[in-house]
Amino acid sequence: xTSTPPLLQIADLRTWIATDAGPVRAVDGVSLEVAAGExxxxxxxxxxxxxxxxxxxxxxxxxxxxxxxxxxxxxVDMLAASEKARQAMLGxxxxxxxxxxxxxxxxxVRIGRQxxxxxxxxxxxxxxxxRERAVGLLTEVGVPDPRRRLSNYPFQxxxxxxxxxxIAIALACEPDLLIADEPTTALDVTVQRxxxxxxxxxxxxxxxxxxxxxHDLGLVAGRTDRVAVMYSGRMVEEGPTDAxxxxxRHRYTEALLASTPxxxxxxxxxxxxxxxxxxxxxxxxxxCRFAPRCTARTDAxxxxxxxxxxxxxxAHRHACVHPAVLSGATPLAAVxxxxxxxx
Amino acid sequence: xxxxxxxxxxADADDTVLSxxxxxxxxRTPGGTVQAVSDVSFDVRPGExxxxxxxxxxxxxxxGKxxxxxxxxxxxxVVYRGQDLATAPRGTLRPLRRKLQMxxxxxxxxxxxxxxxxxxVVEGLTIAGRPAAERREAADRVxxxxxxxxxxxGPLHPRQLSGGQAQRVAIARALAIRPDLIVCDEPVxxxxxxxxxxxxxxxxDLKDEHDxxxxxxxxxxxxxxxxxxxxMVMYLGRICEVGDVDSVFAAPAHPxxxxxxxxxxxxxxxxxxxGPALEGDIPSPLDPPSGCRFRTRCPLATERCVxxxxxxRPVGDGHFAACHHAGVRADVDRMPAAVLS
Numbered sequence: 243x244t245s246t247p248p249l250l251q252i253a254d255l256r257t258w259i260a261t262d263a264g265p266v267r268a269v270d271g272v273s274l275e276v277a278a279g280e281x282x283x284x285x286x287x288x289x290x291x292x293x294x295x296x297x298x299x300x301x302x303x304x305x306x307x308x309x310x311x312x313x314x315x316x317x318v319d320m321l322a323a324s325e326k327a328r329q330a331m332l333g334x335x336x337x338x339x340x341x342x343x344x345x346x347x348x349x350x351v352r353i354g355r356q357x358x359x360x361x362x363x364x365x366x367x368x369x370x371x372x373r374e375r376a377v378g379l380l381t382e383v384g385v386p387d388p389r390r391r392l393s394n395y396p397f398q399x400x401x402x403x404x405x406x407x408x409i410a411i412a413l414a415c416e417p418d419l420l421i422a423d424e425p426t427t428a429l430d431v432t433v434q435r436x437x438x439x440x441x442x443x444x445x446x447x448x449x450x451x452x453x454x455x456x457h458d459l460g461l462v463a464g465r466t467d468r469v470a471v472m473y474s475g476r477m478v479e480e481g482p483t484d485a486x487x488x489x490x491r492h493r494y495t496e497a498l499l500a501s502t503p504x505x506x507x508x509x510x511x512x513x514x515x516x517x518x519x520x521x522x523x524x525x526x527x528x529x530c531r532f533a534p535r536c537t538a539r540t541d542a543x544x545x546x547x548x549x550x551x552x553x554x555x556x557a558h559r560h561a562c563v564h565p566a567v568l569s570g571a572t573p574l575a576a577v578x579x580x581x582x583x584x585x
Numbered sequence: 586x587x588x589x590x591x592x593x594x595x596a597d598a599d600d601t602v603l604s605x606x607x608x609x610x611x612x613r614t615p616g617g618t619v620q621a622v623s624d625v626s627f628d629v630r631p632g633e634x635x636x637x638x639x640x641x642x643x644x645x646x647x648x649g650k651x652x653x654x655x656x657x658x659x660x661x662x663v664v665y666r667g668q669d670l671a672t673a674p675r676g677t678l679r680p681l682r683r684k685l686q687m688x689x690x691x692x693x694x695x696x697x698x699x700x701x702x703x704x705x706v707v708e709g710l711t712i713a714g715r716p717a718a719e720r721r722e723a724a725d726r727v728x729x730x731x732x733x734x735x736x737x738x739g740p741l742h743p744r745q746l747s748g749g750q751a752q753r754v755a756i757a758r759a760l761a762i763r764p765d766l767i768v769c770d771e772p773v774x775x776x777x778x779x780x781x782x783x784x785x786x787x788x789x790d791l792k793d794e795h796d797x798x799x800x801x802x803x804x805x806x807x808x809x810x811x812x813x814x815x816x817m818v819m820y821l822g823r824i825c826e827v828g829d830v831d832s833v834f835a836a837p838a839h840p841x842x843x844x845x846x847x848x849x850x851x852x853x854x855x856x857x858x859x860g861p862a863l864e865g866d867i868p869s870p871l872d873p874p875s876g877c878r879f880r881t882r883c884p885l886a887t888e889r890c891v892x893x894x895x896x897x898r899p900v901g902d903g904h905f906a907a908c909h910h911a912g913v914r915a916d917v918d919r920m921p922a923a924v925l926s
Contacts, residue, residue, distance in 0.1 A: 287777035287778060287779060288777055400866050400867075401641075402866060403866070430640035430641050430804065431640065431804065431806070431845060431848040431849060432640060432844055432845065432848045432862070432863040433640075433866075434848065434850075435847075435848040435850075435858060435862050435863070436862055436863075436864075438850070439862055457777065457778065458850065459778075459852075460807075460849070460850040460851060460852055461850040463850065463851075463852040464850055464851065464852065464858065465850075487852055497779070498778060498779065501778055501779055501781075501782040502778050502807075503782075503785075503805075503807040503808050503810065503811040504807055504851075504852065505806065505807055505810060505834065505846065505849055505851065506851060506852060506853055509810060509811060509830075509831070510811070511789075512786050512789065513782040513785050513786055513811060514782060515779065515782040515783045515786060516779035516782070517783075519747055519749070519780070
C-alpha cells in the first residue's frame with residue numbers, strides 16, 4: 243500500500259442477522275482495502291458472506307442486521323455516518339450493480355427516468371441536462387439507439403441490455419468505486435463476456451475502483467489485480483490475483499480451484515470434490531471454519547483464532563494453519579485427482 | 586446454423602437408444618409463432634452422455650423436454666428403442682415414460698414440499714401401484730445409491746435439504762423406476778462449485794452402475810467438457826455442431842461454437858479471454874434470420890448464408906457442423922470483403 247489512504251478501507255467488519263435461532267454471523271471479522279482505480283475480486287460460494295459484505299458497505303442490510311468494525315470510504319465511516327451523510331456518498335462515491343438487473347430496475351418506470359433520477363438529486367443538474375447525459379451514458383455502455391431506449395420500460399429489453407442500463411445508472415454520478423455483485427451470473431456466456439469487457443473499459447477510462455464479486459473463479463481471474471477469497475464469513479486468502487490462483491496457500495482455495503472444471507485443465511474421469519457442506523453460520527467452528535471439510539486438518543486448526551491472516555510474500559496472505567506448500571510444481575498438478583486419470 | 590442434413594446420424598436405428606428426426610417444436614404467442622426447435626435430428630447412443638449446449642433460447646431445454654413429450658411436438662419423430670414417442674397414444678406412452686426420466690435445474694422446487702424424501706423417491710412406484718414392502722426397499726436402495734442415509738434423510742421434507750441434497754433426492758427419484766435414459770436439464774447450474782463436483786461424480790458413477798444413457802443439458806461448457814462423451818451445440822432452435830467432446834472443444838468448426846468457447850473466462854488468457862467477443866444480441870425467435878440463423882452475428886457470413894440453410898456435414902472424424910464456411914478460422918481467414926458483396 244502507498245502512503246495515500248486507500249479508497250475503501252474495511253477493518254474488522256462484522257455483520258450479523260438476528261434470527262430466532264440466534265444471530266447468523268454473515269461477515270465475521272473481515273478486513274479489506276481497495277485502492278483508487280484498483281480492481282479487486284471477492285470470491286466465495288453461497289454463504290461465504292461476500293454479498294453481505296457488499297451490502298454492508300452500501301447500507302443495504304435488512305432491519306434485523308447488526309454491524310461492528312469500520313467501513314471507511316474516502317475517509318467517511320459508512321457505519322457511523324448520519325443517514326444524510328451516508329446517502330450523499332451513494333452514487334458519487336460508491337455505486338453498486340446487482341446480479342438480477344430485471345429485478346433491480348423498477349418495472350413501471352421508464353429507463354430514462356431511472357438513469358436521470360440520481361443525477362438530478364446528486365449532481366444538481368436539470369432534468370433535460372440529465373437526459374443528455376443519460377444518452378451519453380447509454381452510448382458508453384453500448385446500448386444501441388440510446389435516445390429511443392430512454393422511453394422504454396425494462397421488460398422491453400433483453401437481459402444483457404438491462405444489465406448495461408444498470409451499469410449506466412451506477413455510473414451516472416461518476417462513482418469512485420463500483421461494486422459489482424455477480425453482475426453476469428444471470429447472463430449467457432457471450433453476453434457475460436460483453437458485460438465484463440464493458441466493466442473493464444469503463445473502469446480504465448474513468449480510473450474507477452472496482453470490487454467484482456463472483457462465485458466464478460475463472461471470471462475474476464482475468465479481470466482483477468487482487469483477489470480475496472471468503473468462506474463462511476471469514477477471509478481465508480488474499481493477494482495478487484495471479485499469485486492466489488497459481489499458488490493458492492489456503493486449503494480451501496486450493497480445493498475450490500481443483501474442483502472447478504476448466505477448459506484449460508486435462509479432462510478427468512472424476513472431478514475433485516470438497517466433501518461435506520458449509521458449517522452452520524449460527525454455530526461456526528471455533529478455529530478454522532473449513533477444518534471439518536479439510537483433508538489437512540489437525541488439532542491445531544481447531545484452536546480459536548487459528549484462522550488469522552498470515553503475511554506471505556508479495557502481500558499474499560492466507561489464514562491456513564497448514565498452507566499448501568509453495569513448490570515449483572505447476573498448479574495443474576494439484577488439479578489432477580489422485581485416482582484414475584482419464585484414459 | 587441450419588442444422589438440416591443427416592450426415593451426423595447413424596444409419597442403423599438399432600445402434601441408438603433414441604433417434605430424433607426432424608423435430609419441430611413451436612410456441613404460439615400473441616406476437617406470432619416461435620419456432621423453438623426447428624428441424625433438429627440427432628442420435629443418442631447406448632451408454633453415452635450427450636451434452637446439449639447453447640445459450641438461452643437455443644432450444645436445448647425444449648429439445649430435452651420434447652424427447653419426453655413434456656412439450657408438444659409440432660412434427661418429427663422421437664424414436665426410443667424402435668418406438669415413435671411423438672405419435673404414441675397415451676396408453677403406450679405411459680410404460681415407456683418410465684424408461685425416460687428427467688431431472689431439473691432447481692431441485693428444491695421440482696420436489697413436492699409436502700412429501701417426505703422417502704415418499705418422494707418412490708412416487709413413481711406408488712403411482713404404478715407397487716406394494717408397500719417393495720416401495721420401502723426401493724427407497725432404501727436408491728437413497729443409499731445417491732449417498733443419502735435413508736434413516737436420516739427419509740423423514741425430511743424438501744425445505745430441510747440443501748441444494749445438493751435435494752438434487753440427490755431428485756436423482757434418486759429418477760432411479761427408483763429403473764430408467765434407461767435420463768435427461769438432465771442444467772442439473773448442477775444452481776449448485777455451488779464444491780457441490781457441483783459431487784453431483785457430477787455421482788451421475789457418472791450411477792451411469793456406470795445402472796447402465797444409463799444421459800442427455801446432459803447445460804450452458805456451462807467447462808462442465809459439459811468434463812461430463813460428456815459427445816456434444817451438440819444449438820443456436821436459435823437449430824443444430825450448429827455435433828461431435829466428440831475432444832474434437833469439438835479442441836477444434837470447433839462452427840463460428841458460433843468458437844464464439845461460445847472464446848466467451849468462457851480463462852485463467853491464463855490475457856484479459857481473461859482467448860478470442861474476440863461476439864457482437865450483438867440473439868435475434869428474435871419470432872422472426873429468425875433466413876438461411877443460417879447465426880449469420881447476423883457471424884464474422885464469416887456471406888450471401889450464401891442468407892439464401893441457403895447450411896446442412897450438417899462432416900468436418901472431421903465423428904465431428905459435424907452446419908456451416909457453409911466450417912473450418913475457416915474467423916481470426917486468420919476472415920473472408921475478403923469482395924465475397925460479401
